[in-house]
Structures are given as structure tokens and as C-alpha cells.
Amino acid sequence: MRALLQEHPAWVLLRSRNAAAAVVLLERHLGAARRRLPVEQLADRIDDDIPELRRAGFELPYSGWFYVSEWIDEGVLVRRRAAPATSDTATETVELSDGALVALRFVARLGRPHPAVTPSRLGAVLDGLHALADEADPDPEARLESLLEQRAALDARIERARRGDSAPLPPExxxxxxxxxxxxxxxxxxxxxxxxxxxxxxxxxxxxxxxxxxxxxxxxxxxxxxxxxxxxxxxxxxxxxxxxxxxxxxxxxxxxxxxxxxxxxxxxxxxxxxxxxxxxxxxxxxxxxxxxxxxxxxxxxxxxxxxxxxxxxxxxxxxxxxxxxxLAAAADVPAGTEMRLTLRLGDVAPRSPGGFVPHNPGGEDAEAPEAAPAAAPRPVSLTALRAMARDSEIDVDELRGHVNDVVDGAGRATVASVLAAHPATQGAASVVGLLTLAEEHGTTTGGTEDVSWRSSRGVARRAVLPQHQFEERVP
Structure with missing residues (x-):
């Protein structure tokens, strides 16, 4: 029971600090026939409603994104991915979990209580109990007698309806x-x-x-x-x-x-x-x-x-x-210990286009269309592949060589001196790569410097950057 109290989404929602506001927001935006919304849309709608709830006296210090994330973590909302028909990209949506639906239903019954006992409800209970007793009775004679009683009662109702004596239920x-x-x-x-x-x-x-x-x-x-x-x-x-x-x-x-x-x-x-x-x-x-x-x-x-x-x-x-x-290392390695593992930028391993498998949206049950005749193989240039990789990644190896070349000649270097000696072959990407190397391996001087380069289209560019100095070769 303690685990149920702490983990079941219904109790988690009803015991939360802002349970009343949460119930109002979830019922308004995900109740009834709406059921599902994109995550961004739900967060935006909650942002629109928060000022109204604050004026009503609720303490809601955070934005809608915070509450949506919290409800997802607590199991109140279920996050799913759905591919819309008009786009190739998947959309992340949220909907109420079964526990949240139970909680909202419970609150709705508190707000609209029914009478404790009504004749119709009591009659439905007694009829169900009588039907259960008849159907579960192992004696075939008893079941036959019950069916004959039901047929006699139904015949009597039919006869009253023919005479016009039967009346509908009262409006209430x-x-x-x-x-x-x-x-x-x-x-x-x-x-x-x-x-x-x-x-x-x-x-x-x-x-x-x-x-x-x-x-x-x-x-x-x-x-x-x-x-x-x-x-x-x-x-x-x-x-x-x-x-x-x-x-x-x-x-x-x-x-x-x-x-x-x-x-x-x-x-x-x-x-x-x-x-x-x-x-x-x-x-x-x-x-x-x-x-x-x-x-x-x-x-x-x-x-x-x-x-x-x-x-x-x-x-x-x-x-x-x-x-x-x-788990074995957890006892000896404290939490938060820095792990000196790095991933070198620019390490791109091109894959053969033949390794890609087309997605069949119809699944295994769909009939595959007739395959088109295979095109003749075309030679692929390694130089072209490297050029494609440079378009998407910063060539850190090239920049490291430029820095070391200037340091070997002058004993020290800055980003401006490296760009003066070697052009920025990747435009602004080269400048960003040099600045990253300077922050990792250089020493800040506390001043600034003017740097200039040409973009990939040949347009002159200029910027003022914090000055870092390379005093030794970059490994």
C-alpha cells in the first residue's frame, strides 16, 4: 500500500501541492473528447491559463513546460510519438494516463454527487444480483423456472402495452x-x-x-x-x-x-x-x-x-x-567524478549508400511495389566524400596544423595571427573551431583582438573576439 501511495499516478496527482489547479488544467485540455495534444501546444495552453489561476489564489511559480515535464515524470501524462499525415517528421504528443483518468473521474464525482440511493440504481443492483444467482445456479430445473418467470413477466408487459396501460418512465x-x-x-x-x-x-x-x-x-x-x-x-x-x-x-x-x-x-x-x-x-x-x-x-x-x-x-x-x-565501480568512484573521455570533432566515417534500408510504411503486411531496374554503379570519389564531410563538420585536424605551424615559427600564436597566416577555408566554422581550440589549449590575456576572414562565398567578415594565446603546440 505504501508503494501504491507513492507511485500510483492517481494518488500522486491528488496528493500534489497544486492538485486542484492540475485537475482543472488537465480536465480542460485533455479531458472529454480531446484526449491528446502535442507537448508544445499543451505547454503553451497552460502558460495562457496560469495567470488566471494565479489571480484565483493558486501558487504556480513556474511555466507550463515545467508542469508538463513534472506530470510526465510522475506518470500522470503518457508521452507518445505520432507521425502526422502531412509531414515526414514525428510529433511528440501527451495524453492522460489511466491513473490520471481515475483521479479526474473521482474529482468529477465529488463535484457532481449523485443521491446516495435512488430507486433505479437499487433496482439495477437487485436485478443484476437476481440474474447472477439464476445464471450461476447449478440446478437446471431452477434455471428453467427462472426463465419461465422472466417470460411470464415479459408477456404481461407486452399485454399491457397492447391495451395501452403501460406508461413511460416519469421525466425525473x-x-x-x-x-x-x-x-x-x-x-x-x-x-x-x-x-x-x-x-x-x-x-x-x-x-x-x-x-x-x-x-x-x-x-x-x-x-x-x-x-x-x-x-x-x-x-x-x-x-x-x-x-x-x-x-x-x-x-x-x-x-x-x-x-x-x-x-x-x-x-x-x-x-x-x-x-x-x-x-x-x-x-x-x-x-x-x-x-x-x-x-x-x-x-x-x-x-x-x-x-x-x-x-x-x-x-x-x-x-x-x-x-x-x-555498479561494481559505484562503491569506489564518487558521484560527479569527472570522466576524461572526449570525442574528437570532425571524425566522420562515411557509410556506403547501399547500407541504407528504405522504410516500408505499410509494414510486413503490405505488398511491396515492383522494384525498378537497378541503375548502373557509379564510381564514388573519396575526395568528394571528404568535401561532403567538411560541409557538415569542422575540420579540427586542419586547424590544429595551422596553429602548430604558427607556433613553430613565432613561438606563440593567437586566433588573429593564425587567420592571418592561413585562410579560413570553412569560413565562420574555421573561426569557431580556432576559438574552441584556444579556449581548450590557450591562455586568456584578458584583452580582445580583431579577426577577419572571408566566408565560403568570398564575402569579407570581421569580428572582435576575446584574445587567447597559444604558447605551445596543440596536441
Missing amino acids: AAAERAREVLALAGDIPADLARVRTELERTDRELRRRLLESDGSRDTFLDDIYRGVDHLAESEAGRGLVAFRDLLRQAEHRAQDDVGRVLDSVHLAPPEASALRRLLPTLQDAADELTDTMTALRRALQRMVRSGELPAERALRRLLGEAQDAA
Whole structure:
């Protein structure tokens, strides 16, 4: 229970210092049918709302980015990446976690409490209890007797309806029953969020099982290769499939029922709007979860069929060895100890264009288009490759040679003297590289100096920089 208190997102949110403001902001921007927003957009909207909440007395000293990051770290928000249809770049979005949905639902019930006991609710409980007792009774004679009683009651209702003696529910009772339906439906988004969390947990377990296997062609690996859907066979997957099938079977009847309720029952505008959006929201959520499960299944198959599984196992083993070494050294190496490991700038290892694998957006199930005739191989110049590398990286080796050349001749050098002796072949990038070397290996004089160079287009440039002096060769 202590771990649940400290780790469950619902309790973390409700116990936070600014819980009331957080509930208002999350419900306003991610509640109802909105569900998901890009991270930047959510942070900007919260920034717009913070002044209003401060005037209301809430202490919110930070910006929207701080609160969004904190909610992500605490598990209140779930961060996902989605590729928009109009762009090639992925967009990072956030949505409420299942725990956050539980917390918001709990607060909503506190703000709109229902009567403690209503006849309709008590009747639903008693009817459910009676149906459970009948269906669980092992005696077939007792079950038959119960069904005959139900048929007799239904025949009596039909006869009263034919005589015109049956009356509809009173308006207040009908409205109360509609609110109870909405209250029950309000718990479904949290249930679906838990299904998604469980599907992702199952996917991680399947991947871990693949990576921890010894590489032999066991039954589990063969199942994945053949396309067996272990996600759909999990408890969460079976629940999702049953939910989707039930929703599809009852779709048309439920739409008609919603229309009849709206025509005959007087509801407040927010309640009528929630009832009208009920089916589309559930259908969208079911479709999205189905797409998620399909994408996870395809990713598992791609992982096995691509032949990259041995490399993934090797990487996992190396990471485990590195973690073990770090844990072994933790007792002797204090936290914050400087690790003298550097990466040299300009070290570019060009790869062959044949090493790039085109991405198939349709996954393994899509039919690949006919391959175009392969073009004749063209010779690749090493000089051209080096020129391409220089366009994206600062040539530190060249700059180091220029500095050492001036130091060997004059005994000392500055950035200005190096540029006077050797032109900046990469324009401003050469100046930045020299200044970086000066800060690392030179000595500051406390003064400034004028430096000049020509850009890659031949335009004269000039700047005033802090003066550093090289007194020995740069290693």
C-alpha cells in the first residue's frame, strides 16, 4: 500500500501541492473528447491559463513546460510519438494516463454527487444480483423456472402495452437513469487506457523474452515469425477484441437508442452533448487501440524477420555488462567524478549508400511495389566524400596544423595571427573551431583582438573576439 501511495499516478496527482489547479488544467485540455495534444501546444495552453489561476489564489511559480515535464515524470501524462499525415517528421504528443483518468473521474464525482440511493440504481443492483444467482445456479430445473418467470413477466408487459396501460418512465426518473448511464460510460476511457498500458507491458515482456532467448529456433520464435498474434491472445488483447466486437454488433441499435433518448428525455446541454458523443468517442478509442495492437504486432514480426535479433541480443548483453561494471565501480568512484573521455570533432566515417534500408510504411503486411531496374554503379570519389564531410563538420585536424605551424615559427600564436597566416577555408566554422581550440589549449590575456576572414562565398567578415594565446603546440 505504501508503494501504491507513492507511485500510483492517481494518488500522486491528488496528493500534489497544486492538485486542484492540475485537475482543472488537465480536465480542460485533455479531458472529454480531446484526449491528446502535442507537448508544445499543451505547454503553451497552460502558460495562457496560469495567470488566471494565479489571480484565483493558486501558487504556480513556474511555466507550463515545467508542469508538463513534472506530470510526465510522475506518470500522470503518457508521452507518445505520432507521425502526422502531412509531414515526414514525428510529433511528440501527451495524453492522460489511466491513473490520471481515475483521479479526474473521482474529482468529477465529488463535484457532481449523485443521491446516495435512488430507486433505479437499487433496482439495477437487485436485478443484476437476481440474474447472477439464476445464471450461476447449478440446478437446471431452477434455471428453467427462472426463465419461465422472466417470460411470464415479459408477456404481461407486452399485454399491457397492447391495451395501452403501460406508461413511460416519469421525466425525473428517465433523466436520472440517463445520468447513471453517462456515469457508467465515464469509466470506460480509464478502462481503455489501462488496456493500452497492459498491451504495451505485454509487448515489452514479449521483446524481453525474445532478447533473453539463446537464439535457437524455439516454438515461441517460430510463432512470432509465422505471425501468431500473442498480443491479441493476452488478457488485455482478448478484452479489446470482445469490446470491439460488442460495439460493432450494437452500433446501429445504440445509435437509434441515443436518438430516442435525446428526443424523449430532457437533459442539460452538457449531458445531452456527452450522450451524443458517447458512441463516436468509444468507436474512435477502440479503433485507435486496435491500430496500436496491430502496430506492436507488426513491429515484433519485423524484429524477428529482419534478421536484426542477434544484433539486438548482443547490444543487450553489452549494455548489461556496462551496467554491471558501473555498479561494481559505484562503491569506489564518487558521484560527479569527472570522466576524461572526449570525442574528437570532425571524425566522420562515411557509410556506403547501399547500407541504407528504405522504410516500408505499410509494414510486413503490405505488398511491396515492383522494384525498378537497378541503375548502373557509379564510381564514388573519396575526395568528394571528404568535401561532403567538411560541409557538415569542422575540420579540427586542419586547424590544429595551422596553429602548430604558427607556433613553430613565432613561438606563440593567437586566433588573429593564425587567420592571418592561413585562410579560413570553412569560413565562420574555421573561426569557431580556432576559438574552441584556444579556449581548450590557450591562455586568456584578458584583452580582445580583431579577426577577419572571408566566408565560403568570398564575402569579407570581421569580428572582435576575446584574445587567447597559444604558447605551445596543440596536441
